[in-house]
Amino acid sequence: MTAAAPKTDRDDLARTSGPVIEAQGLGLTFQTADGPVHALTGVDLSIGKGDFVSFIGPSGCGKTTFLRVIADLEQPTEGTITVNGVSPREARLARAYGYVFQAAGLYPWRTIGANVRLPLEIMGYSKAEQAERVARVLGLVELAGFEKKFPWQLSGGMQQRASIARALAFDADILLMDEPFGALDEIVRDHLNEEVLRLWAKTRKTICFVTHSIPEAVYLSTKIVVMSPRPGRVTDVIESPLPRERPLEIRETPEFLEIAHRVREGLRAGHSYDV
Amino acid sequence: MTRILHHIAPVLAVVAAIVVLWYFAAVILNAPWVYDQAARAGETVGLAELIPATMAQERPVLPAPHQVAAELWDTTVEKKITSKRSLIYHGWITLSATLLGFVMGTVLGMLLAIGIVHNRAMDMSVMPWVIASQTIPILAIAPMIIVVLNSVGLSGLIPKATISTYLSFFPVVVGMTKGLRSPDALQLDLMTTYSASRAQIFWKLRFPSAMPYLFTSMKVAVAASLVGAIVGELPTGAVAGLGARLLAGSYYGQTIQIWSALFAAAFLAAGLVALIGLASRMVNARMGARA
Structure with missing residues:
Protein backbone atom coordinates (compact mmCIF):
# COMPACT_ATOMS: atom_id res chain seq x y z
CA MET A 1 0.00 0.00 0.00
CA THR A 2 3.01 2.30 -0.16
CA ALA A 3 2.25 3.33 -3.73
CA ALA A 4 -1.26 4.48 -2.88
CA ALA A 5 -0.50 6.14 0.42
CA PRO A 6 -3.34 8.70 0.33
CA LYS A 7 -5.84 5.88 -0.19
CA THR A 8 -5.09 3.99 3.03
CA ASP A 9 -7.08 6.41 5.16
CA ARG A 10 -10.16 5.78 3.11
CA ASP A 11 -9.55 2.04 3.08
CA ASP A 12 -9.39 2.03 6.85
CA LEU A 13 -12.50 4.14 7.04
CA ALA A 14 -14.37 1.71 4.80
CA ARG A 15 -13.19 -1.26 6.84
CA THR A 16 -14.25 0.27 10.13
CA SER A 17 -17.56 1.61 8.83
CA GLY A 18 -18.76 -1.83 7.70
CA PRO A 19 -20.16 -2.91 4.33
CA VAL A 20 -20.09 -0.62 1.31
CA ILE A 21 -23.68 -1.37 0.42
CA GLU A 22 -26.22 -2.68 2.90
CA ALA A 23 -29.90 -3.28 2.19
CA GLN A 24 -32.47 -4.41 4.73
CA GLY A 25 -36.03 -5.35 3.83
CA LEU A 26 -35.68 -3.26 0.72
CA GLY A 27 -38.75 -3.04 -1.48
CA LEU A 28 -39.85 -0.97 -4.45
CA THR A 29 -43.37 -0.93 -5.84
CA PHE A 30 -44.14 0.97 -9.03
CA GLN A 31 -47.66 2.33 -9.27
CA THR A 32 -48.75 1.76 -12.84
CA ALA A 33 -52.05 2.09 -14.68
CA ASP A 34 -52.45 -1.70 -14.44
CA GLY A 35 -52.00 -1.62 -10.67
CA PRO A 36 -48.92 -1.92 -8.47
CA VAL A 37 -45.84 -3.74 -9.78
CA HIS A 38 -43.57 -5.19 -7.10
CA ALA A 39 -40.17 -4.67 -8.67
CA LEU A 40 -38.35 -5.56 -5.44
CA THR A 41 -39.51 -7.10 -2.17
CA GLY A 42 -37.67 -7.95 1.04
CA VAL A 43 -34.13 -7.65 -0.27
CA ASP A 44 -31.49 -8.13 2.45
CA LEU A 45 -27.99 -7.86 1.13
CA SER A 46 -24.59 -6.80 2.32
CA ILE A 47 -21.74 -6.01 -0.05
CA GLY A 48 -18.25 -5.65 1.34
CA LYS A 49 -15.45 -3.45 0.12
CA GLY A 50 -13.65 -4.82 -2.91
CA ASP A 51 -16.35 -7.40 -3.66
CA PHE A 52 -17.29 -8.23 -7.21
CA VAL A 53 -21.02 -8.92 -6.99
CA SER A 54 -23.10 -10.20 -9.89
CA PHE A 55 -26.86 -9.93 -9.98
CA ILE A 56 -28.36 -12.62 -12.14
CA GLY A 57 -31.93 -13.45 -12.98
CA PRO A 58 -34.50 -13.38 -15.77
CA SER A 59 -35.84 -10.06 -16.99
CA GLY A 60 -38.27 -8.46 -14.57
CA CYS A 61 -36.49 -9.83 -11.48
CA GLY A 62 -35.50 -6.35 -10.33
CA LYS A 63 -31.74 -6.64 -10.78
CA THR A 64 -31.49 -3.42 -12.75
CA THR A 65 -33.95 -1.76 -10.37
CA PHE A 66 -31.73 -2.71 -7.42
CA LEU A 67 -28.72 -1.18 -9.15
CA ARG A 68 -30.73 1.97 -9.84
CA VAL A 69 -31.75 2.16 -6.19
CA ILE A 70 -28.08 2.01 -5.17
CA ALA A 71 -27.43 4.81 -7.67
CA ASP A 72 -30.34 6.92 -6.35
CA LEU A 73 -32.00 6.75 -9.78
CA GLU A 74 -35.03 5.05 -8.18
CA GLN A 75 -36.45 5.57 -4.69
CA PRO A 76 -37.27 2.47 -2.58
CA THR A 77 -40.79 2.36 -1.12
CA GLU A 78 -39.89 0.22 1.89
CA GLY A 79 -36.85 -0.89 3.87
CA THR A 80 -33.49 0.80 4.16
CA ILE A 81 -30.34 0.95 2.11
CA THR A 82 -27.00 2.58 2.79
CA VAL A 83 -24.15 3.21 0.39
CA ASN A 84 -20.79 3.90 2.05
CA GLY A 85 -22.76 4.23 5.28
CA VAL A 86 -24.98 7.04 4.04
CA SER A 87 -28.18 7.26 1.97
CA PRO A 88 -27.91 6.64 -1.79
CA ARG A 89 -28.69 10.30 -2.37
CA GLU A 90 -25.84 11.48 -0.18
CA ALA A 91 -23.57 8.91 -1.80
CA ARG A 92 -24.56 10.18 -5.24
CA LEU A 93 -23.94 13.79 -4.25
CA ALA A 94 -20.54 12.68 -2.93
CA ARG A 95 -19.93 11.05 -6.34
CA ALA A 96 -19.34 7.68 -4.74
CA TYR A 97 -19.98 5.53 -7.81
CA GLY A 98 -19.51 5.28 -11.54
CA TYR A 99 -22.39 3.84 -13.56
CA VAL A 100 -22.06 1.89 -16.80
CA PHE A 101 -25.35 1.53 -18.63
CA GLN A 102 -26.61 -1.19 -20.96
CA ALA A 103 -25.89 1.03 -23.93
CA ALA A 104 -22.63 2.95 -24.09
CA GLY A 105 -24.60 6.22 -24.17
CA LEU A 106 -21.68 8.25 -25.42
CA TYR A 107 -22.64 11.78 -26.43
CA PRO A 108 -22.37 11.68 -30.23
CA TRP A 109 -21.15 15.28 -30.54
CA ARG A 110 -18.18 14.64 -28.26
CA THR A 111 -15.02 12.79 -29.22
CA ILE A 112 -14.09 9.69 -27.19
CA GLY A 113 -11.65 11.81 -25.19
CA ALA A 114 -14.27 14.49 -24.58
CA ASN A 115 -16.81 11.86 -23.52
CA VAL A 116 -14.43 10.48 -20.94
CA ARG A 117 -13.66 14.04 -19.87
CA LEU A 118 -17.37 14.83 -19.32
CA PRO A 119 -17.59 13.74 -15.65
CA LEU A 120 -14.27 15.43 -14.94
CA GLU A 121 -15.55 18.73 -16.39
CA ILE A 122 -18.70 18.45 -14.31
CA MET A 123 -16.80 17.63 -11.15
CA GLY A 124 -14.44 20.54 -11.67
CA TYR A 125 -11.07 18.86 -12.19
CA SER A 126 -8.30 21.12 -13.48
CA LYS A 127 -7.54 21.06 -17.20
CA ALA A 128 -4.17 19.40 -16.64
CA GLU A 129 -5.67 16.73 -14.42
CA GLN A 130 -8.49 16.12 -16.91
CA ALA A 131 -5.98 15.46 -19.69
CA GLU A 132 -3.87 13.23 -17.48
CA ARG A 133 -6.85 11.16 -16.29
CA VAL A 134 -8.39 10.81 -19.75
CA ALA A 135 -5.10 9.49 -21.11
CA ARG A 136 -4.72 7.12 -18.17
CA VAL A 137 -8.20 5.54 -18.24
CA LEU A 138 -8.23 5.28 -22.03
CA GLY A 139 -4.97 3.36 -21.62
CA LEU A 140 -6.63 1.15 -19.00
CA VAL A 141 -9.38 0.10 -21.41
CA GLU A 142 -6.91 -0.15 -24.31
CA LEU A 143 -8.32 2.77 -26.24
CA ALA A 144 -5.18 4.91 -26.27
CA GLY A 145 -4.97 6.67 -29.62
CA PHE A 146 -8.75 6.84 -30.07
CA GLU A 147 -9.13 10.04 -28.09
CA LYS A 148 -9.95 12.20 -31.13
CA LYS A 149 -12.36 9.74 -32.78
CA PHE A 150 -16.10 10.26 -32.62
CA PRO A 151 -18.28 7.47 -31.15
CA TRP A 152 -19.72 6.41 -34.52
CA GLN A 153 -16.20 5.68 -35.74
CA LEU A 154 -15.84 2.93 -33.08
CA SER A 155 -17.28 -0.59 -32.87
CA GLY A 156 -19.91 -1.43 -30.24
CA GLY A 157 -17.35 -3.13 -28.00
CA MET A 158 -14.99 -0.18 -28.20
CA GLN A 159 -17.83 2.22 -27.40
CA GLN A 160 -18.72 0.19 -24.32
CA ARG A 161 -15.04 0.22 -23.27
CA ALA A 162 -15.06 4.01 -23.65
CA SER A 163 -18.12 4.18 -21.40
CA ILE A 164 -16.28 2.08 -18.79
CA ALA A 165 -13.32 4.46 -19.05
CA ARG A 166 -15.77 7.32 -18.47
CA ALA A 167 -16.99 5.65 -15.26
CA LEU A 168 -13.41 5.04 -14.11
CA ALA A 169 -12.18 8.56 -14.83
CA PHE A 170 -13.13 9.99 -11.44
CA ASP A 171 -12.36 8.58 -8.00
CA ALA A 172 -15.46 6.58 -7.21
CA ASP A 173 -14.89 3.44 -5.11
CA ILE A 174 -17.97 1.71 -6.48
CA LEU A 175 -18.59 0.72 -10.07
CA LEU A 176 -22.18 -0.15 -11.00
CA MET A 177 -22.49 -2.00 -14.30
CA ASP A 178 -25.91 -2.72 -15.76
CA GLU A 179 -25.57 -5.50 -18.36
CA PRO A 180 -22.74 -3.60 -19.99
CA PHE A 181 -21.95 -6.36 -22.50
CA GLY A 182 -25.51 -7.57 -23.13
CA ALA A 183 -25.57 -6.27 -26.68
CA LEU A 184 -22.15 -7.61 -27.68
CA ASP A 185 -21.20 -10.90 -29.29
CA GLU A 186 -19.65 -13.77 -27.34
CA ILE A 187 -16.06 -13.24 -28.51
CA VAL A 188 -15.96 -9.53 -27.69
CA ARG A 189 -17.72 -10.33 -24.43
CA ASP A 190 -15.07 -12.86 -23.32
CA HIS A 191 -12.37 -10.34 -24.02
CA LEU A 192 -14.14 -7.56 -22.14
CA ASN A 193 -14.83 -9.87 -19.17
CA GLU A 194 -11.12 -10.53 -18.87
CA GLU A 195 -10.49 -6.81 -19.07
CA VAL A 196 -13.03 -6.07 -16.36
CA LEU A 197 -11.34 -8.56 -14.04
CA ARG A 198 -7.99 -6.97 -14.78
CA LEU A 199 -9.41 -3.50 -14.06
CA TRP A 200 -10.99 -4.76 -10.86
CA ALA A 201 -7.66 -6.19 -9.67
CA LYS A 202 -5.87 -2.99 -10.60
CA THR A 203 -8.35 -0.44 -9.20
CA ARG A 204 -9.61 -2.45 -6.17
CA LYS A 205 -13.08 -1.01 -6.65
CA THR A 206 -16.29 -2.59 -5.41
CA ILE A 207 -18.19 -3.72 -8.50
CA CYS A 208 -21.89 -4.49 -8.84
CA PHE A 209 -22.54 -6.21 -12.15
CA VAL A 210 -25.96 -7.02 -13.60
CA THR A 211 -26.09 -9.84 -16.13
CA HIS A 212 -28.30 -12.62 -17.40
CA SER A 213 -25.43 -14.85 -18.45
CA ILE A 214 -24.55 -17.60 -15.96
CA PRO A 215 -20.94 -18.11 -17.18
CA GLU A 216 -20.34 -14.37 -17.05
CA ALA A 217 -21.66 -14.13 -13.49
CA VAL A 218 -19.64 -17.12 -12.24
CA TYR A 219 -16.48 -16.10 -14.08
CA LEU A 220 -16.44 -12.53 -12.74
CA SER A 221 -17.87 -12.63 -9.25
CA THR A 222 -16.77 -13.16 -5.67
CA LYS A 223 -20.46 -13.13 -4.79
CA ILE A 224 -23.41 -14.09 -7.00
CA VAL A 225 -26.87 -12.84 -6.15
CA VAL A 226 -29.56 -14.97 -7.80
CA MET A 227 -32.88 -13.18 -8.23
CA SER A 228 -36.34 -14.16 -9.43
CA PRO A 229 -39.28 -12.18 -10.77
CA ARG A 230 -42.88 -11.38 -9.76
CA PRO A 231 -42.19 -10.14 -7.18
CA GLY A 232 -38.51 -9.31 -7.68
CA ARG A 233 -36.56 -10.91 -4.83
CA VAL A 234 -33.26 -12.52 -3.92
CA THR A 235 -33.47 -16.34 -3.92
CA ASP A 236 -29.82 -17.26 -3.32
CA VAL A 237 -26.51 -15.59 -2.50
CA ILE A 238 -23.47 -17.65 -3.50
CA GLU A 239 -19.99 -16.86 -2.19
CA SER A 240 -17.61 -17.99 -4.90
CA PRO A 241 -14.65 -20.11 -3.78
CA LEU A 242 -12.80 -19.36 -7.03
CA PRO A 243 -9.44 -17.56 -6.66
CA ARG A 244 -9.24 -13.84 -7.58
CA GLU A 245 -6.82 -14.66 -10.37
CA ARG A 246 -8.98 -16.16 -13.12
CA PRO A 247 -7.80 -17.18 -16.57
CA LEU A 248 -10.59 -17.82 -19.12
CA GLU A 249 -9.78 -21.59 -18.88
CA ILE A 250 -11.13 -21.61 -15.32
CA ARG A 251 -14.54 -21.93 -16.90
CA GLU A 252 -13.83 -25.61 -17.68
CA THR A 253 -12.83 -26.56 -14.12
CA PRO A 254 -15.17 -28.66 -11.90
CA GLU A 255 -15.38 -25.86 -9.28
CA PHE A 256 -16.60 -23.42 -11.88
CA LEU A 257 -19.18 -25.85 -13.25
CA GLU A 258 -20.38 -26.61 -9.74
CA ILE A 259 -21.09 -22.96 -9.01
CA ALA A 260 -22.72 -22.54 -12.40
CA HIS A 261 -24.92 -25.52 -11.58
CA ARG A 262 -25.97 -23.97 -8.27
CA VAL A 263 -26.81 -20.69 -10.00
CA ARG A 264 -28.88 -22.56 -12.56
CA GLU A 265 -30.70 -24.46 -9.83
CA GLY A 266 -31.40 -21.18 -8.04
CA LEU A 267 -32.79 -19.62 -11.21
CA ARG A 268 -34.95 -22.67 -11.88
CA ALA A 269 -36.34 -22.70 -8.32
CA GLY A 270 -37.29 -19.05 -8.56
CA HIS A 271 -38.92 -19.67 -11.89
CA SER A 272 -40.72 -22.96 -11.23
CA TYR A 273 -44.24 -21.56 -11.00
CA ASP A 274 -44.41 -20.12 -14.51
CA VAL A 275 -42.57 -22.78 -16.51
CA MET B 1 -18.55 17.28 -64.14
CA THR B 2 -21.21 14.69 -64.82
CA ARG B 3 -22.05 14.63 -61.10
CA ILE B 4 -22.70 18.36 -61.11
CA LEU B 5 -24.82 17.86 -64.21
CA HIS B 6 -26.77 15.17 -62.38
CA HIS B 7 -27.60 17.64 -59.65
CA ILE B 8 -28.35 20.61 -61.86
CA ALA B 9 -30.24 18.93 -64.71
CA PRO B 10 -33.46 18.27 -62.76
CA VAL B 11 -33.44 21.81 -61.38
CA LEU B 12 -32.96 23.28 -64.84
CA ALA B 13 -35.73 21.09 -66.24
CA VAL B 14 -38.18 22.33 -63.61
CA VAL B 15 -37.15 25.97 -64.16
CA ALA B 16 -37.58 25.56 -67.92
CA ALA B 17 -41.04 24.05 -67.44
CA ILE B 18 -42.05 26.94 -65.19
CA VAL B 19 -40.79 29.53 -67.70
CA VAL B 20 -42.72 27.85 -70.53
CA LEU B 21 -45.90 27.74 -68.45
CA TRP B 22 -45.35 31.35 -67.42
CA TYR B 23 -45.03 32.54 -71.04
CA PHE B 24 -48.14 30.58 -71.91
CA ALA B 25 -50.07 32.13 -69.02
CA ALA B 26 -48.78 35.60 -69.94
CA VAL B 27 -50.14 35.25 -73.46
CA ILE B 28 -53.56 34.13 -72.25
CA LEU B 29 -53.87 36.68 -69.44
CA ASN B 30 -52.58 39.66 -71.42
CA ALA B 31 -54.49 38.87 -74.61
CA PRO B 32 -57.83 40.52 -73.59
CA TRP B 33 -56.10 43.92 -73.33
CA VAL B 34 -54.57 43.48 -76.81
CA TYR B 35 -57.97 42.49 -78.26
CA ASP B 36 -59.57 45.43 -76.44
CA GLN B 37 -57.06 47.92 -77.86
CA ALA B 38 -57.49 46.46 -81.33
CA ALA B 39 -61.28 46.60 -81.09
CA ARG B 40 -61.14 50.29 -80.12
CA ALA B 41 -58.86 51.01 -83.04
CA GLY B 42 -61.18 49.00 -85.26
CA GLU B 43 -58.46 46.50 -86.15
CA THR B 44 -58.24 42.76 -85.90
CA VAL B 45 -55.19 40.93 -84.58
CA GLY B 46 -53.87 37.59 -85.75
CA LEU B 47 -51.91 35.16 -83.62
CA ALA B 48 -48.58 36.36 -85.03
CA GLU B 49 -49.27 39.91 -83.85
CA LEU B 50 -50.98 38.87 -80.64
CA ILE B 51 -48.09 36.97 -79.07
CA PRO B 52 -45.43 39.72 -79.23
CA ALA B 53 -48.08 42.24 -78.15
CA THR B 54 -48.80 40.28 -74.97
CA MET B 55 -45.16 40.33 -74.01
CA ALA B 56 -44.27 43.97 -74.35
CA GLN B 57 -47.00 45.74 -72.44
CA GLU B 58 -46.18 48.44 -69.93
CA ARG B 59 -48.73 47.28 -67.37
CA PRO B 60 -49.47 43.67 -68.19
CA VAL B 61 -51.74 41.53 -66.00
CA LEU B 62 -48.89 39.04 -65.89
CA PRO B 63 -45.51 40.32 -67.06
CA ALA B 64 -43.49 37.92 -69.19
CA PRO B 65 -40.33 36.44 -67.60
CA HIS B 66 -37.96 38.48 -69.77
CA GLN B 67 -39.72 41.71 -68.73
CA VAL B 68 -39.21 40.89 -65.05
CA ALA B 69 -35.62 39.84 -65.71
CA ALA B 70 -34.95 43.10 -67.56
CA GLU B 71 -36.51 45.13 -64.73
CA LEU B 72 -34.45 43.20 -62.14
CA TRP B 73 -31.28 43.83 -64.13
CA ASP B 74 -32.14 47.51 -64.58
CA THR B 75 -32.93 48.11 -60.88
CA THR B 76 -30.00 46.18 -59.43
CA VAL B 77 -27.01 46.46 -61.78
CA GLU B 78 -27.80 49.60 -63.75
CA LYS B 79 -28.89 51.82 -60.84
CA LYS B 80 -26.62 53.19 -58.16
CA ILE B 81 -27.33 51.51 -54.85
CA THR B 82 -28.07 54.88 -53.25
CA SER B 83 -30.84 55.50 -55.78
CA LYS B 84 -34.45 55.31 -54.60
CA ARG B 85 -35.10 53.15 -57.67
CA SER B 86 -32.44 50.58 -56.82
Missing part, protein backbone atom coordinates in the same frame (compact mmCIF):
# COMPACT_ATOMS: atom_id res chain seq x y z
CA LEU B 87 -33.75 47.24 -55.64
CA ILE B 88 -30.51 46.74 -53.75
CA TYR B 89 -31.21 49.91 -51.77
CA HIS B 90 -34.74 48.73 -50.95
CA GLY B 91 -33.56 45.17 -50.40
CA TRP B 92 -31.03 46.32 -47.82
CA ILE B 93 -33.70 48.30 -45.93
CA THR B 94 -35.83 45.17 -45.73
CA LEU B 95 -32.86 42.92 -45.04
CA SER B 96 -31.68 45.02 -42.08
CA ALA B 97 -35.12 44.82 -40.45
CA THR B 98 -35.27 41.10 -41.27
CA LEU B 99 -31.91 40.36 -39.68
CA LEU B 100 -32.57 42.43 -36.56
CA GLY B 101 -36.02 40.83 -36.17
CA PHE B 102 -34.59 37.38 -36.82
CA VAL B 103 -31.88 37.79 -34.17
CA MET B 104 -34.39 39.15 -31.64
CA GLY B 105 -36.91 36.43 -32.51
CA THR B 106 -34.32 33.66 -32.21
CA VAL B 107 -33.07 34.96 -28.87
CA LEU B 108 -36.63 35.40 -27.58
CA GLY B 109 -37.62 31.95 -28.84
CA MET B 110 -34.60 30.33 -27.21
CA LEU B 111 -35.20 32.09 -23.90
CA LEU B 112 -38.84 31.04 -23.88
CA ALA B 113 -37.87 27.44 -24.71
CA ILE B 114 -35.31 27.40 -21.90
CA GLY B 115 -37.99 28.70 -19.52
CA ILE B 116 -40.53 26.14 -20.72
CA VAL B 117 -38.11 23.25 -20.25
CA HIS B 118 -36.85 24.34 -16.83
CA ASN B 119 -39.88 25.88 -15.18
CA ARG B 120 -43.07 23.94 -14.58
CA ALA B 121 -45.26 27.05 -14.40
CA MET B 122 -43.94 28.25 -17.76
CA ASP B 123 -44.30 24.75 -19.19
CA MET B 124 -47.99 24.77 -18.33
CA SER B 125 -48.77 28.37 -19.31
CA VAL B 126 -46.54 29.73 -22.07
CA MET B 127 -47.16 27.42 -25.02
CA PRO B 128 -50.92 28.13 -25.39
CA TRP B 129 -50.13 31.87 -25.53
CA VAL B 130 -47.36 31.31 -28.03
CA ILE B 131 -49.74 29.37 -30.28
CA ALA B 132 -52.54 31.91 -29.79
CA SER B 133 -50.15 34.70 -30.80
CA GLN B 134 -49.70 33.04 -34.19
CA THR B 135 -53.41 32.70 -34.88
CA ILE B 136 -53.80 36.48 -35.04
CA PRO B 137 -53.40 37.61 -38.65
CA ILE B 138 -50.14 39.53 -38.87
CA LEU B 139 -51.78 41.99 -41.31
CA ALA B 140 -54.22 42.96 -38.54
CA ILE B 141 -51.66 43.44 -35.84
CA ALA B 142 -48.84 45.00 -37.87
CA PRO B 143 -50.40 48.50 -38.13
CA MET B 144 -51.09 48.47 -34.38
CA ILE B 145 -47.48 47.67 -33.60
CA ILE B 146 -46.34 50.47 -35.91
CA VAL B 147 -48.77 52.99 -34.37
CA VAL B 148 -47.99 52.03 -30.78
CA LEU B 149 -44.24 52.08 -31.27
CA ASN B 150 -44.48 55.36 -33.20
CA SER B 151 -46.31 56.95 -30.27
CA VAL B 152 -43.40 56.09 -27.98
CA GLY B 153 -40.98 57.58 -30.47
CA LEU B 154 -39.82 54.45 -32.23
CA SER B 155 -40.01 54.46 -35.99
CA GLY B 156 -38.17 53.06 -38.99
CA LEU B 157 -36.19 49.92 -38.31
CA ILE B 158 -37.43 48.93 -34.85
CA PRO B 159 -41.17 48.58 -35.57
CA LYS B 160 -40.51 46.47 -38.65
CA ALA B 161 -38.00 44.32 -36.76
CA THR B 162 -40.60 43.90 -34.01
CA ILE B 163 -43.07 42.46 -36.49
CA SER B 164 -40.32 40.17 -37.80
CA THR B 165 -39.62 39.09 -34.24
CA TYR B 166 -43.31 38.39 -33.71
CA LEU B 167 -43.31 35.96 -36.63
CA SER B 168 -39.89 34.42 -36.20
CA PHE B 169 -39.83 33.57 -32.49
CA PHE B 170 -42.58 30.99 -32.94
CA PRO B 171 -40.76 28.26 -34.89
CA VAL B 172 -37.74 28.74 -32.62
CA VAL B 173 -39.79 28.23 -29.43
CA VAL B 174 -41.40 25.10 -30.80
CA GLY B 175 -38.21 23.61 -32.28
CA MET B 176 -35.96 24.56 -29.39
CA THR B 177 -38.38 23.19 -26.76
CA LYS B 178 -38.47 19.91 -28.63
CA GLY B 179 -34.69 19.95 -29.02
CA LEU B 180 -33.97 20.70 -25.35
CA ARG B 181 -36.24 17.79 -24.46
CA SER B 182 -34.63 15.41 -26.97
CA PRO B 183 -31.96 13.84 -24.69
CA ASP B 184 -33.05 10.30 -23.83
CA ALA B 185 -33.46 8.85 -20.33
CA LEU B 186 -30.03 7.23 -20.40
CA GLN B 187 -28.25 10.48 -21.27
CA LEU B 188 -30.12 12.28 -18.48
CA ASP B 189 -29.53 9.46 -15.96
CA LEU B 190 -25.83 9.69 -16.70
CA MET B 191 -25.90 13.37 -15.70
CA THR B 192 -27.79 12.45 -12.52
CA THR B 193 -25.12 9.91 -11.57
CA TYR B 194 -22.56 12.73 -11.80
CA SER B 195 -24.79 14.95 -9.61
CA ALA B 196 -24.58 17.54 -12.38
CA SER B 197 -26.27 20.90 -11.78
CA ARG B 198 -29.13 22.07 -14.01
CA ALA B 199 -26.80 24.57 -15.65
CA GLN B 200 -24.29 21.81 -16.41
CA ILE B 201 -27.03 19.55 -17.78
CA PHE B 202 -28.15 22.44 -19.97
CA TRP B 203 -24.76 23.35 -21.40
CA LYS B 204 -23.30 19.88 -21.70
CA LEU B 205 -26.36 17.90 -22.76
CA ARG B 206 -29.57 19.78 -23.57
CA PHE B 207 -28.08 22.60 -25.62
CA PRO B 208 -25.86 20.44 -27.85
CA SER B 209 -28.76 18.00 -28.33
CA ALA B 210 -30.99 20.86 -29.45
CA MET B 211 -28.64 22.11 -32.20
CA PRO B 212 -30.19 20.21 -35.15
CA TYR B 213 -33.67 21.33 -34.04
CA LEU B 214 -32.50 24.91 -33.59
CA PHE B 215 -31.07 25.16 -37.11
CA THR B 216 -34.16 23.65 -38.70
CA SER B 217 -36.41 26.13 -36.93
CA MET B 218 -34.03 29.00 -37.71
CA LYS B 219 -34.50 28.27 -41.42
CA VAL B 220 -38.26 28.63 -41.03
CA ALA B 221 -37.79 31.64 -38.76
CA VAL B 222 -35.60 33.60 -41.16
CA ALA B 223 -38.13 33.20 -43.98
CA ALA B 224 -40.95 34.23 -41.62
CA SER B 225 -38.81 37.15 -40.52
CA LEU B 226 -38.53 38.42 -44.09
CA VAL B 227 -42.29 38.17 -44.53
CA GLY B 228 -42.67 40.13 -41.29
CA ALA B 229 -40.35 42.90 -42.44
CA ILE B 230 -42.19 43.23 -45.77
CA VAL B 231 -45.60 43.26 -44.08
CA GLY B 232 -44.22 45.82 -41.63
CA GLU B 233 -43.33 48.11 -44.53
CA LEU B 234 -46.80 48.13 -46.00
CA PRO B 235 -48.53 50.35 -43.40
CA THR B 236 -45.58 52.74 -43.07
CA GLY B 237 -46.77 54.73 -46.06
CA ALA B 238 -44.45 53.11 -48.59
CA VAL B 239 -41.25 54.97 -47.79
CA ALA B 240 -38.63 52.37 -48.57
CA GLY B 241 -38.00 48.66 -48.64
CA LEU B 242 -39.27 45.78 -50.75
CA GLY B 243 -42.69 46.12 -49.12
CA ALA B 244 -42.78 49.76 -50.19
CA ARG B 245 -41.89 48.72 -53.75
CA LEU B 246 -44.75 46.22 -53.71
CA LEU B 247 -47.17 48.82 -52.36
CA ALA B 248 -46.09 51.56 -54.79
CA GLY B 249 -46.26 49.08 -57.64
CA SER B 250 -49.82 48.13 -56.78
CA TYR B 251 -50.88 51.80 -56.38
CA TYR B 252 -49.71 52.63 -59.87
CA GLY B 253 -50.45 49.30 -61.53
CA GLN B 254 -46.75 48.69 -62.08
CA THR B 255 -47.02 44.93 -62.28
CA ILE B 256 -43.47 44.53 -63.56
CA GLN B 257 -42.19 46.42 -60.51
CA ILE B 258 -44.29 44.20 -58.21
CA TRP B 259 -43.01 41.02 -59.76
CA SER B 260 -39.39 42.11 -59.66
CA ALA B 261 -39.78 43.06 -55.96
CA LEU B 262 -41.35 39.67 -55.33
CA PHE B 263 -38.43 37.97 -57.01
CA ALA B 264 -35.95 40.07 -55.08
CA ALA B 265 -37.70 38.98 -51.86
CA ALA B 266 -37.61 35.34 -52.97
CA PHE B 267 -33.89 35.49 -53.80
CA LEU B 268 -33.22 37.20 -50.48
CA ALA B 269 -35.12 34.49 -48.59
CA ALA B 270 -33.34 31.72 -50.50
CA GLY B 271 -29.99 33.33 -49.74
CA LEU B 272 -30.77 33.66 -46.03
CA VAL B 273 -31.98 30.06 -45.75
CA ALA B 274 -28.88 28.88 -47.62
CA LEU B 275 -26.65 30.85 -45.23
CA ILE B 276 -28.26 29.17 -42.25
CA GLY B 277 -27.90 25.81 -43.97
CA LEU B 278 -24.19 26.56 -44.36
CA ALA B 279 -23.86 27.55 -40.69
CA SER B 280 -25.72 24.38 -39.75
CA ARG B 281 -23.33 22.24 -41.79
CA MET B 282 -20.33 23.92 -40.18
CA VAL B 283 -21.69 23.34 -36.67
CA ASN B 284 -22.58 19.74 -37.56
CA ALA B 285 -19.07 19.10 -38.80
CA ARG B 286 -17.64 20.43 -35.54
CA MET B 287 -20.05 18.21 -33.63
CA GLY B 288 -18.73 15.12 -35.34
CA ALA B 289 -21.54 14.41 -37.80
CA ARG B 290 -20.75 11.79 -40.40
CA ALA B 291 -19.40 13.36 -43.57
